[in-house]
Amino acid sequence: MSTTVTNVILAGLGGQGVIKASDILADAAVRAGFDVKKAEVHGMSQRGGSVTSDVRFGVKVLSPMIPRGEADFLVVLSPSEVVVTRPLLRPGGVLFAPDFVPEAELVNKRSLNVALLGALSAYLDIPERIFLEAVRAALAERLHAVNEQAFQQGRARAAKAGAAALGKRQ
Amino acid sequence: MEKRLLSGDEAVALAARDAGIALGTGYPGTPSTEILEAFGALGGRAQWAPNEKVALEVGLGAAFGGGRALVTMKHVGLNVAADPLFTAAYTGVTGALVVVTADDPGMASSQNEQDNRRYAIAAGLPMLSPADPQEAYDYFFRAVELSERWSLPVLFRMTTRVCHSKALVASRATPMTPRAPSFVRDIPGRVMVPAFARPAHRKLRAKLAEIATFGDASDLHTVTEGSRDLGIITDGVCALHAAEASPGASFFKIGLVHPLPIERLRAFAAGVKRCVVIEESDPVIAEALRAAGIAVESKPEAFRFGELDVARVRRILARDLSPEPPLPRGKPPELCAACPYHPVFAALRKLDCIVAGDIGCYTLGVMEPYRALDTCVAMGASIGVGLGLRHVLPADQARRVVSIIGDSTFIHSGVSGIMEMVYNPPELGHVVIVLDNGITAMTGQQEHPGTGRTLEHQATGKISIEGLARAMGIDTAILDPFANPAGFATLLAEKLATPRLSLIVARRPCVLAAADIRGWEKAAEATRAAQACCPGAVPEDA
Numbered sequence: 184m185s186t187t188v189t190n191v192i193l194a195g196l197g198g199q200g201v202i203k204a205s206d207i208l209a210d211a212a213v214r215a216g217f218d219v220k221k222a223e224v225h226g227m228s229q230r231g232g233s234v235t236s237d238v239r240f241g242v243k244v245l246s247p248m249i250p251r252g253e254a255d256f257l258v259v260l261s262p263s264e265v266v267v268t269r270p271l272l273r274p275g276g277v278l279f280a281p282d283f284v285p286e287a288e289l290v291n292k293r294s295l296n297v298a299l300l301g302a303l304s305a306y307l308d309i310p311e312r313i314f315l316e317a318v319r320a321a322l323a324e325r326l327h328a329v330n331e332q333a334f335q336q337g338r339a340r341a342a343k344a345g346a347a348a349l350g351k352r353q
Numbered sequence: 354m355e356k357r358l359l360s361g362d363e364a365v366a367l368a369a370r371d372a373g374i375a376l377g378t379g380y381p382g383t384p385s386t387e388i389l390e391a392f393g394a395l396g397g398r399a400q401w402a403p404n405e406k407v408a409l410e411v412g413l414g415a416a417f418g419g420g421r422a423l424v425t426m427k428h429v430g431l432n433v434a435a436d437p438l439f440t441a442a443y444t445g446v447t448g449a450l451v452v453v454t455a456d457d458p459g460m461a462s463s464q465n466e467q468d469n470r471r472y473a474i475a476a477g478l479p480m481l482s483p484a485d486p487q488e489a490y491d492y493f494f495r496a497v498e499l500s501e502r503w504s505l506p507v508l509f510r511m512t513t514r515v516c517h518s519k520a521l522v523a524s525r526a527t528p529m530t531p532r533a534p535s536f537v538r539d540i541p542g543r544v545m546v547p548a549f550a551r552p553a554h555r556k557l558r559a560k561l562a563e564i565a566t567f568g569d570a571s572d573l574h575t576v577t578e579g580s581r582d583l584g585i586i587t588d589g590v591c592a593l594h595a596a597e598a599s600p601g602a603s604f605f606k607i608g609l610v611h612p613l614p615i616e617r618l619r620a621f622a623a624g625v626k627r628c629v630v631i632e633e634s635d636p637v638i639a640e641a642l643r644a645a646g647i648a649v650e651s652k653p654e655a656f657r658f659g660e661l662d663v664a665r666v667r668r669i670l671a672r673d674l675s676p677e678p679p680l681p682r683g684k685p686p687e688l689c690a691a692c693p694y695h696p697v698f699a700a701l702r703k704l705d706c707i708v709a710g711d712i713g714c715y716t717l718g719v720m721e722p723y724r725a726l727d728t729c730v731a732m733g734a735s736i737g738v739g740l741g742l743r744h745v746l747p748a749d750q751a752r753r754v755v756s757i758i759g760d761s762t763f764i765h766s767g768v769s770g771i772m773e774m775v776y777n778p779p780e781l782g783h784v785v786i787v788l789d790n791g792i793t794a795m796t797g798q799q800e801h802p803g804t805g806r807t808l809e810h811q812a813t814g815k816i817s818i819e820g821l822a823r824a825m826g827i828d829t830a831i832l833d834p835f836a837n838p839a840g841f842a843t844l845l846a847e848k849l850a851t852p853r854l855s856l857i858v859a860r861r862p863c864v865l866a867a868a869d870i871r872g873w874e875k876a877a878e879a880t881r882a883a884q885a886c887c888p889g890a891v892p893e894d895a
Binding site for chain 1: 356358461462485513514517518519520521590593594596597662663664667678680681682683684685686687688689714717
């Protein structure tokens with residue numbers, strides 16, 4: 184287990200499942216034995232505005248907020264938010280834009296959040312099995328199959344297009 | 354001990370349950386709202402009050418009766434509750450009273466960024482300042498202990514990042530046991546006529562002096578020995594930003610921000626070459642230390658505004674005054690596409706109204722395409738502000754002034770504005786629109802006295818908005834603006850053309866809450882019907 188803190192920012196618009204995705208990621212990190220902190224601003228998000236959520240995990244996490252420009256990973260669910268949030272990523276950090284998993288390939292486009300988590304999972308020090316436990320724990324049973332499939336699609340894309348993904352490093 | 358990932362709000366709710374809080378009350382307000390919802394979900398007695406003043410008074414009564422009470426609100430809510438708060442410092446309490454104020458530096462969802470640490474000084478009350486969810490949990494018990502030991506209300510200051518950040522929280526194995534409430538008469542202690550209030554003030558100051566001595570030795574403050582070159586004095590979430598920004602420094606983390614442990618801080622500052630206070634919002638700690646003759650460096654004025662984070666703390670420590678990179682400006686919130694208020698704002702715009710607005714989702718009527726909001730100041734202010742405009746403006750402008758206010762805000766503090774309207778009517782009359790979407794929508798769909806359902810959506814007494822207005826002699830009409838946009842515009846134009854006082858209830862459920870409301874109301878109706886037929890009976894599925 185690395186002693187450094189991993190910083191992930193999830194971004195999108197209200198109603199897209201940004202908070203749900205960050206809850207799943209934080210839970211997966213807890214299940215994997217990390218110290219975890221997560222910060223976001225609620226309140227206005229239901230009105231369709233921008234939402235970002237910071238998830239930090241490692242042996243010991245201090246501030247709940249990721250310093251600007253120091254995110255290791257940026258997962259964006261809405262095309263309009265890519266340009267806005269890009270400055271949050273550190274040089275060399277990895278961006279997962281919404282088209283990383285084409286919407287057309289998803290059984291339910293509402294599982295884009297979980298699909299992008301699947302892609303992110305390929306880069307993290309958290310076992311896939313634990314990640315899937317967290318996905319199931321966060322969702323109603325009837326949504327398990329479609330979301331597990333979305334997760335696998337994202338993870339497979341990240342693995343297959345590893346070189347391409349690395350090419351996207353900022 | 355198993356740790357759970359909890360938000361600061363959830364941690365306070367859990368602590369409230371484990372501390373034997375008999376009653377939790379408050380008014381919804383970001384970022385404090387989830388505390389009472391979570392407390393209710395954990396089986397606590399949680400209820401919404403019509404406003405923060407009433408909530409504090411109910412909490413105070415519970416604490417006079419020997420119970421342990423929790424009252425929650427956002428920072429601006431404490432302005433509403435300030436009247437009873439200041440005198441409750443004189444009366445003190447018999448049980449415990451913990452008042453949560455959730456400040457919003459940076460104004461993620463607020464109309465100002467006031468620093469409520471000032472209230473602790475002004476009212477003369479102890480205030481705890483947790484940094485994260487674990488401390489929110491742990492300090493809550495300390496707040497209850499302080500409150501009972503010194504028979505005083507205790508302020509519990511959280512901020513957006515303490516309320517809404519999640520972190521791992523370990524809870525205690527054994528809950529605190531409260532004493533059983535029972536009334537003990539104490540007329541000089543609780544009846545604040547001048548003859549009793551004068552000694553009560555002296556008693557309060559004596560208690561504060563004792564708490565200051567207690568605080569000087571208390572483990573609520575944590576000192577971390579590090580480099581003698583840099584000492585950082587800090588409180589709340591800033592302590593975490595600072596520890597990350599400057600891991601080698603010496604730290605004095607203040608847990609009890611009022612009264613401050615002045616002598617310990619003096620010794621700490623004397624022991625380091627450079628001593629910097631890292632605090633969010635106003636320089637409250639720095640000012641107090643300087644007033645005590647302790648040489649500390651305060652942040653530059655630019656850092657009074659907005660939240661701090663690790664990067665901003667690094668700048669303060671580096672004395673870097675270069676322009677900061679702008680925060681990412683994403684898409685602002687807007688009225689939901691299917692919001693029932695759209696036709697209202699279209700009509701206000703079409704009739705070129707001067708709109709005195711209020712606090713709620715409908716504040717978003719200020720956005721394009723309507724820009725149909727001319728003022729937004731405080732809860733309930735729309736009515737008084739609208740009346741003031743009507744009183745002074747020339748006739749052609751005055752007759753276009755409209756006050757708009759939501760259902761929950763109307764109940765909160767709009768009603769007294771209606772009394773003013775009846776008592777001091779403008780020459781050309783006035784028009785008030787109550788945007789009644791049947792829920793406190795902006796804060797995430799909380800119940801209020803106008804819905805006739807409790808915090809946990811059970812049937813209870815219901816306040817009728819039109820009933821109140823008619824009882825005060827106001828000509829009142831009710832219309833669904835979404836079903837009949839043209840009818841709404843015509844009605845508004847008619848009301849504006851007369852010199853009468855009128856109120857229009859624009860009623861249609863919030864689009865986000867409509868399905869839930871239908872479900873809650875069905876269950877509530879069943880309960881009401883069962884109670885009407887045979888009092889005390891409850892249907893099996895209720």
